[in-house]
Amino acid sequence: MSNAELIGQDPGWVIVLKGVLIFAVCVFLTIMSVWGERRIVARMQQRSGPNRVGKFGLLQALVDGVKLALKEDLIPKAADRVVFVIAPIISTTACFMAFAVIPLTGQVNFFGHTTVMQMTDLSVGVLYVLAIASVGVYGIVLAGWSSGSTYPLLGGLRSSAQVISYEVAMGLSLVAVFIYAGSMSTSEIVAAQDQWWFAVILFPSFIIYAISMVGETNRAPFDLAEAEGELVGGFHTEYSSLKFALFFLSEYVNIIAVSALATTLFLGGYRALPGLGFTEQWLGGWFTLVWFFIKVLGFFFIFVWLRGTLPRLRYDQFMKFGWKVLIPFSLAWILVVSTLRVMSQQGASQGLIATFIFSIALIYVAITTLLDRKKAELTKASREIKAPEPSFPVPSIPNSRAEQING
Amino acid sequence: MADDLVPRSDEFGLAHADQSKAPITNQNTASFGKQLLGFWVTFKTMFKKVNTVQYPEVKEPTAPRFHGRHQLNRHPDGLEKCIGCELCAWACPADAIYVEGADNKEGERFSPGERYGKVYQINYLRCIFCGLCIEACPTRALTMTNEYELADNTRGKLIFEKDDLLGPLRAGMVPPPHPMYPNTDDSNYYRGEVTSSHPSQGIAKND
Numbered sequence: 001m002s003n004a005e006l007i008g009q010d011p012g013w014v015i016v017l018k019g020v021l022i023f024a025v026c027v028f029l030t031i032m033s034v035w036g037e038r039r040i041v042a043r044m045q046q047r048s049g050p051n052r053v054g055k056f057g058l059l060q061a062l063v064d065g066v067k068l069a070l071k072e073d074l075i076p077k078a079a080d081r082v083v084f085v086i087a088p089i090i091s092t093t094a095c096f097m098a099f100a101v102i103p104l105t106g107q108v109n110f111f112g113h114t115t116v117m118q119m120t121d122l123s124v125g126v127l128y129v130l131a132i133a134s135v136g137v138y139g140i141v142l143a144g145w146s147s148g149s150t151y152p153l154l155g156g157l158r159s160s161a162q163v164i165s166y167e168v169a170m171g172l173s174l175v176a177v178f179i180y181a182g183s184m185s186t187s188e189i190v191a192a193q194d195q196w197w198f199a200v201i202l203f204p205s206f207i208i209y210a211i212s213m214v215g216e217t218n219r220a221p222f223d224l225a226e227a228e229g230e231l232v233g234g235f236h237t238e239y240s241s242l243k244f245a246l247f248f249l250s251e252y253v254n255i256i257a258v259s260a261l262a263t264t265l266f267l268g269g270y271r272a273l274p275g276l277g278f279t280e281q282w283l284g285g286w287f288t289l290v291w292f293f294i295k296v297l298g299f300f301f302i303f304v305w306l307r308g309t310l311p312r313l314r315y316d317q318f319m320k321f322g323w324k325v326l327i328p329f330s331l332a333w334i335l336v337v338s339t340l341r342v343m344s345q346q347g348a349s350q351g352l353i354a355t356f357i358f359s360i361a362l363i364y365v366a367i368t369t370l371l372d373r374k375k376a377e378l379t380k381a382s383r384e385i386k387a388p389e390p391s392f393p394v395p396s397i398p399n400s401r402a403e404q405i406n407g
Numbered sequence: 408m409a410d411d412l413v414p415r416s417d418e419f420g421l422a423h424a425d426q427s428k429a430p431i432t433n434q435n436t437a438s439f440g441k442q443l444l445g446f447w448v449t450f451k452t453m454f455k456k457v458n459t460v461q462y463p464e465v466k467e468p469t470a471p472r473f474h475g476r477h478q479l480n481r482h483p484d485g486l487e488k489c490i491g492c493e494l495c496a497w498a499c500p501a502d503a504i505y506v507e508g509a510d511n512k513e514g515e516r517f518s519p520g521e522r523y524g525k526v527y528q529i530n531y532l533r534c535i536f537c538g539l540c541i542e543a544c545p546t547r548a549l550t551m552t553n554e555y556e557l558a559d560n561t562r563g564k565l566i567f568e569k570d571d572l573l574g575p576l577r578a579g580m581v582p583p584p585h586p587m588y589p590n591t592d593d594s595n596y597y598r599g600e601v602t603s604s605h606p607s608q609g610i611a612k613n614d
Binding site: 040042043044045046047048305308309310 | 445446448449450452453455456457458459461
């Protein structure tokens with residue numbers, strides 16, 4: 001019986017209970033991940049991080065939440081009150097909804113009822129996640145716009161431009177997965193990774209998705225929307241108290257959500273690591289939940305690691321990277337993947353496929369060599385630029401030094 | 408006039424100062440693999456010993472000459488070294504010290520010599536711990552301790568009075584007021600010839 005059929009048989013109380021459980025897990029994970037992030041980043045900087053509230057500071061995020069809730073809730077005079085209040089709600093709702101189609105476990109016994117821990121199994125599940133993520137951007141844009149203040153507006157605009165650009169790359173990276181899985185349903189994509197994870201056979205797609213998911217969630221090194229040094233706090237500058245807490249919550253739930261999607265699409269979802277398939281039967285199937293969260297938390301660790309390592313990108317470099325590198329590269333990659341797929345489906349011979357792969361590699365090498373040679377020539381030319389000797393005192397010309405360094 | 412504007416390129420090594428002629432050394436960005444080494448740095452650091460001092464529980468000793476709270480010192484017999492000269496107050500750039508001197512009277516002596524500091528206040532809301540007062544003090548009455556825990560919750564509590572600043576009575580010291588060591592004057596005190604109190608000083612105090 002497929003997942004969709006299993007879910008279709010769920011009685012009402014199971015659906016409600018699942019919803020509550022998924023919500024609770026998300027909130028709990030958020031609280032723990034805020035703590036985890038602060039501890040891990042602290043260790044990366046040889047600090048100890050929060051360790052005062054509770055054992056190992058475990059309750060720190062909870063206490064912070066209480067503190068935020070008790071703060072005065074300010075709404076600026078210039079703000080558009082209705083939109084100002086709705087914006088954080090949109091953000092938070094959207095990121096929670098993405099979890100509805102993520103399969104957290106395989107078949108389990110749920111209080112005597114056989115089902116899977118997944119709210120619903122849409123045939124276009126991944127598209128639904130992308131759509132919901134886009135709705136989440138509205139929260140950010142509206143927050144920036146309704147604050148009636150300059151920096152939030154700039155932050156909101158940056159953020160929307162960023163999320164939209166990286167969503168294109170993200171969507172393109174998923175196309176290869178759809179082609180190989182032959183489905184857009186999350187559960188069927190997990191099932192299609194029975195033999196090999198898509199992270200292995202579609203490695204470039206995986207890399208593009210991993211990069212664009214960081215851009216999508218406005219996280220370091222792509223956290224331009226809330227660059228403290230430039231925009232104060234970005235779109236949430238004017239927010240305080242619970243409304244700010246909602247944005248905070250949505251940021252972290254979003255991280256968990258894209259990590260969960262990455263796990264589902266590329267790392268075999270709730271399936272065990274290769275060679276440990278027998279553990280999937282443990283605890284009546286519930287052990288798959290552990291596998292799922294190990295993978296998700298692995299992604300979360302990478303998020304933190306990136307934040308601890310990389311400096312923030314400049315805005316133009318960031319957009320250039322998105323549009324001129326990620327998107328063309330994913331387009332080319334999709335062409336290759338779809339050609340290969342069609343070839344194997346039409347029963348092309350092994351030799352033909354090998355020739356195709358070889359010629360693609362050859363073209364790649366040729367292009368990169370040509371580009372390198374051109375770049376070398378440019379560098380050489382720029383080095384030969386001589387500033388004319390000044391015949392009267394002038395401040396020294398900035399010269400081509402800057403160009404030489406950059407180019 | 409126009410001659411003045413001709414660049415004197417080689418004089419004073421100005422030619423060397425011209426940035427545009429300096430050789431460019433680091434024009435090649437590190438390779439991608441080398442840039443990834445940064446991830447190893449942060450990962451490695453996670454397993455290093457944490458630098459944080461868990462302050463309220465663990466107190467690291469300060470540097471030996473750390474500028475902390477002030478202390479008003481005593482002579483070995485317990486008399487105060489402060490003579491109420493106000494040089495510390497004058498030296499203070501932050502105007503944190505207030506001194507009122509008074510005459511030592513017969514039967515009510517606080518310091519050897521003529522005068523003593525009757526009122527001595529240091530305002531730790533103003534003090535910048537520069538130590539100029541210590542340099543100004545002619546009798547070594549004022550020194551600084553290593554104590555740095557000076558936070559409090561009212562302004563009044565942070566104005567330290569003479570009682571708060573006076574050093575403790577050590578062995579052989581008798582709390583003033585009491586007379587000077589028999590058959591000495593203030594010069595003997597400053598030369599360090601008085602090394603402890605005389606029985607008569609304690610008796611005099613008890614009277």
